[in-house]
Amino acid sequence: MKTSQIAIVLLITLIACTKKSDVNPNIDPDILLSDLKNVQYGSNIDSGGAMVPLLLDVYFPPNATTDKKYPLFVMIHGGGYLNGDKAGAESICQIMADSGFVTVTINYRLGWRRNTAPCSGDTASLIRAVYRGLQDGNAALRFLMSKSQNYAIDENWVFVGGASAGSNLVLNLQYLTQQVIQNTNPALIVTMGGVNNSGNNLSNTFTIKGICNMWGGVIDSSIITQSNAIPTISFHGTADNVVPYDHGTYLNCPNYPTLNGSLTVHRQLLRYHKPTIVHLSINGNHGPDEYTAAFLMDNTACFFKKIMEGQAINSKVFTGLQNSCQ
Numbered sequence: 001m002k003t004s005q006i007a008i009v010l011l012i013t014l015i016a017c018t019k020k021s022d023v024n025p026n027i028d029p030d031i032l033l034s035d036l037k038n039v040q041y042g043s044n045i046d047s048g049g050a051m052v053p054l055l056l057d058v059y060f061p062p063n064a065t066t067d068k069k070y071p072l073f074v075m076i077h078g079g080g081y082l083n084g085d086k087a088g089a090e091s092i093c094q095i096m097a098d099s100g101f102v103t104v105t106i107n108y109r110l111g112w113r114r115n116t117a118p119c120s121g122d123t124a125s126l127i128r129a130v131y132r133g134l135q136d137g138n139a140a141l142r143f144l145m146s147k148s149q150n151y152a153i154d155e156n157w158v159f160v161g162g163a164s165a166g167s168n169l170v171l172n173l174q175y176l177t178q179q180v181i182q183n184t185n186p187a188l189i190v191t192m193g194g195v196n197n198s199g200n201n202l203s204n205t206f207t208i209k210g211i212c213n214m215w216g217g218v219i220d221s222s223i224i225t226q227s228n229a230i231p232t233i234s235f236h237g238t239a240d241n242v243v244p245y246d247h248g249t250y251l252n253c254p255n256y257p258t259l260n261g262s263l264t265v266h267r268q269l270l271r272y273h274k275p276t277i278v279h280l281s282i283n284g285n286h287g288p289d290e291y292t293a294a295f296l297m298d299n300t301a302c303f304f305k306k307i308m309e310g311q312a313i314n315s316k317v318f319t320g321l322q323n324s325c326q
Contacts, residue, residue: 030065030066030067031065031066032063032064032065033060033064033065033066033151033152034060035057035058035059035060035097036057036058037057038055038056038057039055039056039057039058040053040054040055041054041055041056041106041139041140041143041144041199041200042054042136042139042140042143042199042200043199043200044109044132044135044136044139044198044199046109046110046111046132047109047110047111047112047125047128047129047132048111052109054106054107054108054109054136054139054140054199055086055106055107056086056104056105056106056107056140056143057086057087057090057093057104057105057106058102058103058104058151059093059094059096059097059102059103059104059105060097060102060103060151060152061097061098061099061100061101061102062097062098064102064152065152066149066150066152068152069152069153069154070100070101070102070152070153070154071100071101071102071153071154071157071158071159071304071308072101072102072103072104072144072153072154072155072157072158072159073096073101073102073103073104073159073160073161073212073304074103074104074105074106074137074140074141074144074158074159074160074161074170075089075092075093075096075103075104075105075160075161075162075166076089076105076106076108076133076137076160076161076162076163076166076167076169076170077089077105077107077162077163077166078162078163078164078165078166078167078214078287079110079164079165079166080114080164080165080242081110081111081112081126081129081130081133081165082110082111082112082114083110084110084165084166085107086105086106086107089105089163090105091293092105092293092296092297093105095293095294095297095298095301096297096300096301099297099298099301099305100301100305101159101301101304102151102152102153104140104144106136106137106140108132108133108136108137108140108169109129109132109133109136110129111125111129112125112126112128112129113125114126118251118253119251119253119254119255119256121256123255123256123257126250126256126257127185127188127257128188128192130168130169130172131181131188131192131195132192133165133169133172134169134172134173134176134195135192135193135194135195135198135199136199137160137169137170137172137173138173138195138196138198138199139198139199139200139202140199141158141160141173141206142196142200142202142203142204142205142206143200143202143204144206145202145204145205145206146202146204155206156209157209157304157308158206158207158208158209159208159209159210159211159212159304160173160174160208160210160211160212161211161212161213161214161300162212162213162214162216163214163215163216163287164214164215164216164242164243164286164287165216166214166216167212167213167214167215167216167217167243168216168217168218168243168259169216170211170212170213170216171211171213171216171217171218171265172218173208174208174211174228174230175218175223175224175228176195176218176223177195177228178194178195178196180223181195208230209230209231209304209307209308210230210231210232210233210303210304210307211230211231211232211233212232212233212234212235212296212300212303212304213232213233213234213235213262213265214234214235214236214287214291214296215235215236215237215240215242215243215245215261215262215286215287215288216243216261216262217243217244217259217260217261217262217264217265218259218260218264218265219257219258219259219260220258220260221260221264221265221267221268224265224268224269224272225272226272229268229269229272229274230274231269231274231275231276231303231307231313232265232266232269232274232275232276232277233276233277233278233279233299233300233303233324234262234265234266234276234277234278234279235262235278235279235281235288235291235296236261236262236263236278236279236280236281236284236288237280237281237283237284237285237286237287237288238280238281238282238283238284239283239284239285240261240284240285240286241285241286242286243259243261243286244259244260244261245261245262245263245280246260246261246262246263246264247259247260247261247263247264248261262278262280263278263280263317266278266315266317269315270315274315275303275306275307275313275315276315277299277303277313277315277316277317277318277324278316278317278318279291279299279317279318279319279322279324280317280318280319280320281319281320282319282320290320290321295321298323298325299323299324299325302324302325303324303325314326
């Protein structure tokens with residue numbers, strides 16, 4: 001073989017080897033993403049005094065790859081701060097992932113002294129349970145922002161949703177800030193630590209762009225202000241005896257915390273000209289049976305996509321199985 005031919009062969013071989021060595025699966029911008037289960041986003045002390053891991057699951061859109069960015073939806077389960085698990089939100093998460101969202105569901109610390117007799121629970125321990133959930137929700141979002149490249153998350157589009165206690169938590173994530181707690185119950189910060197620095201050491205920030213509120217509420221509607229009000233889609237039953245759809249107390253117990261449900265939140269958002277939709281199940285109970293996972297998430301995904309696309313949203317109350325995606 002002539003010297004020139006040998007040189008060409010060696011050059012082709014060198015180029016081929018160089019291309020192969022450049023393929024690093026850890027930094028490949030086109031990795032196909034698979035769902036993840038039991039990812040640890042932090043750890044913290046539970047209501048019994050034990051240090052426990054905090055876990056989440058991640059569901060990716062079909063054929064999602066790391067060369068694209070997808071909006072994030074974080075779903076938080078209910079259970080009265082006593083029960084529930086992220087696995088119970090699997091169907092909701094799968095629908096949202098199929099709708100194009102990187103969807104995450106989290107476990108958070110549970111437990112308070114509810115007791116067995118009606119309205120006899122320790123409200124101080126209930127407030128601490130709510131605070132733990134708020135800390136954990138913030139920790140999870142910080143973690144997800146730190147993993148935005150790995151999980152193909154578009155940090156500009158962060159949405160949250162929850163059911164019952166989980167919905168109370170996502171509303172609190174937006175409205176119950178460190179400053180509000182400092183003004184209203186500073187002892188929580190002294191005894192349990194801050195809202196935004198517990199569970200992990202991450203300092204990543206996030207901005208929530210929209211909320212899906214499923215039969216939840218806030219203790220004080222005045223924490224929703226002109227400066228922090230954001231678009232919200234709500235679902236509630238008018239016969240809800242756990243969280244009032246308008247205004248009342250938790251579990252209808254006069255000694256339990258006041259709760260302002262979906263209609264009160266709706267009126268506050270209207271006041272500040274923020275997009276707000278409420279689906280009411282007439283005579284529906286807590287978690288109305290007529291609201292299937294498909295109905296809930298199809299309307300929610302549509303609402304969030306309108307926000308991302310800058311479409312006008314006609315704020316309105318819908319009843320029954322009326323579809324708000326118009």
